[in-house]
Amino acid sequence: MTRPQHEDLGDVEAQRRAADAEAAAHVHGDEPALSGAQEGHGPAQEPPELTAAERRAAEVLFGERLPLAERYVEHLCGTGIEHGLLGPREVPRMWSRHVLNCAVLGPELPAGGTVADVGSGAGLPGIALALARPDVGFQLIEPMERRVQWMDAVVKDLGLDNVELIRARAEEVTDEVMADVVTARAVSALKKLIPLTVPLLADDGELLLLKGRSVDQEITAARKLFSKHRLGRPVVEQLGEGLLEETTTVLRCPRR
């Protein structure tokens, strides 16, 4: 289901470019940016072959839904690149850096719970997690129309009935979204991300934010916001050790 919040998103494109640039730096430090905004559109490409190690991880994380995850990667490398949702340089690392790196959050989600993913972009981590955890309901919140349209087509093609797409900024849906877990990847630094995500969290909910190498500096810069927003002590975890080539840094923070 797609719910348009409004037709005119005004300066969202400019904001997205700024958020993309800032966010990419926060996810992968000084490594290449994630989005098409920095790298440009490119022709559709064939998905990369899974290495043996990636296949083992994908089997653990997606189980019998691995063929659907493979189809998602086809979409990402095909129309995802064509439409500039991710840059062409991401294709060789689509599994390792993007899909597996996000899906590793799957086992952390509460059984039968709800997740709001803020700034899903091309469905990362929202669609990857919805594939890994069919028992969990996902609301993917994304203001950019073309990104929502792309995700809508992909969600329909994959037959994901546990995903609702919401075309809006997170701050516009605080009255209608209340999730057990709020996720976000590459949306902005913690100082801006906390006020965006906490209002979507249930009283006993938890933030699970995918972060990069600068997470400790971000925590320091945002230290006053944890008590202001009734959050507990933030904990930084590395997920996927022994499973993924590159572990995923997650900032976990419960509501108190």
Ligand SMILES: C[S@@+](CC[C@H](N)C(=O)[O-])C[C@H]1O[C@@H](n2cnc3c(N)ncnc32)[C@H](O)[C@@H]1O
């Ligand atoms: C760098 S992209 C990251 C996309 C995806 N999460 C990923 O990791 O590939 C940042 C995304 O956040 C979205 N965004 C920016 N501000 C937002 C807000 N206030 N609420 C919801 N989404 C927002 C942008 O439209 C964009 O799709």
